[in-house]
Amino acid sequence: MTMPDEFDPDDNFDQAFGHESDVDEEAAQEAVVWQLLLLINPGDEDAALQQFAAYREAAADAGEDADPVWLLRDAIDWKAGFFVAEDDPQALVESVDELAARWNLHIDWGIDDEENDLDQVEVPTLINTAYDRLREHHYTLWTWETGSEHHAGWITQQRDDEALRLVAGALGFHVRTGAG
Structure with missing residues (x-):
């Protein structure tokens, strides 16, 4: 194998997947x-296979022009x-509780009367609370920019x-932790 005249060993990824490569983009x-x-399904390959x-x-x-972000959103929703809508804290609590229950975790949302007081708490505050409670058990709550409310x-x-930052970024997700 001959090396290009301007070979940069730190640029192996670009050399492997440059414009001339024969990579099947759909398979990649x-x-x-x-x-x-x-x-996002740690320890549950069967769930990952179904999704x-x-x-x-x-x-x-959907065809060629489908956005993988939205296809994935539909495939994983509540699984x-x-x-959730920005003005629906109840949906956030229910959904995150459902997700955390996969590992037998219960989130203490810090709300005395969940049914009555939940509407007084904003969704971003609840996301931050869930992040903090999940970190206690070595899990991370992530959010991604939806471009909507x-x-x-x-x-x-x-x-x-x-790994999540790298993989999500490769798919076009703009992610951040639920820490704020």
Whole structure:
């Protein structure tokens, strides 16, 4: 193998996936989707497989121009992710409680009377509370920018924080932790 005249060993990724490469972009995207599903379904490959099948079916139906972010949102909703309106704290609590229950975790939301006092708390405050409570058990609550008046996200194991940033970014998710 001959090296290009301007070979940069730190640029191996670009050399492998440059404009001249014969990478199947759909297969590469599916591989990254699979990695994301494994991260947001820690320890539950069966759930990740079911969500992957739903994603692939939706992608086939949507065609080439489909946005993987929204296809994934639909495939994981209430199974491995949440998507709630900015003015619906009850939906956030229910959804995140459901997600945390997969690991037998209960979130103390810090609200005395959840039914009556919940409407007085803003969704971002609840996201921050969930983040803090989940970190106590080595999990991270993530949110991603929806471009709308909704909040969306998922939960991963804390040790996968850097991997989640990389994989989500590769798919076009703009993520941040629920810490604020």
